[in-house]
Each structure stands twice: as C-alpha cells, then as structure tokens.
Amino acid sequence: MASAVDSSGEPIPTSAVLMASSKHIALRCQSENVEFLKCKKKDQNPEKCLDKGQQVTRCVLGLEKVRNDDC
Numbered sequence: 001m002a003s004a005v006d007s008s009g010e011p012i013p014t015s016a017v018l019m020a021s022s023k024h025i026a027l028r029c030q031s032e033n034v035e036f037l038k039c040k041k042k043d044q045n046p047e048k049c050l051d052k053g054q055q056v057t058r059c060v061l062g063l064e065k066v067r068n069d070d071c
Contacts (some may be wrong), residue, residue, distance in 0.1 A: 010061065034050040
C-alpha cells in the first residue's frame with residue numbers, strides 16, 4: 001500500500017495516493033468541497049472557513065480509510 005498508517009491505524013495518504021484518488025475524491029466529497037469554496041469566496045479570512053476545511057479533510061480521510069479496508 002502506498003499510504004502510511006498512524007498509531008490508531010487510520011490512513012495517512014501520501015501525495016501519490018491523493019493524486020490517484022482525485023477522481024473518487026471529487027465525486028465523493030463534492031458537496032464538502034463546494035461548501036468550502038463558497039466560504040472562501042465569501043470571506044478571505046482563513047479562520048472563517050476552518051470548519052468547512054475540516055469537513056473536506058474528514059471526507060477525504062474517510063474515503064481513504066474505506067479504500068484501505070477494501071484493498
């Protein structure tokens with residue numbers, strides 16, 4: 001497997017894994033990404049969009065965990 005795993009067994013995707021998963025991420029995490037981009041467009045202050053960014057990260061890591069479990 002090309003991704004590392006942290007102490008709790010959760011995947012830490014490498015850049016190669018993220019690139020290979022990009023189409024799946026785009027489909028599975030589309031709503032989270034759209035909400036994050038809307039927030040960034042509305043307010044350039046990074047602190048205002050931290051929660052939206054965390055939702056995107058959570059979605060991507062969840063997708064990678066499923067991929068690791070299935071493969």
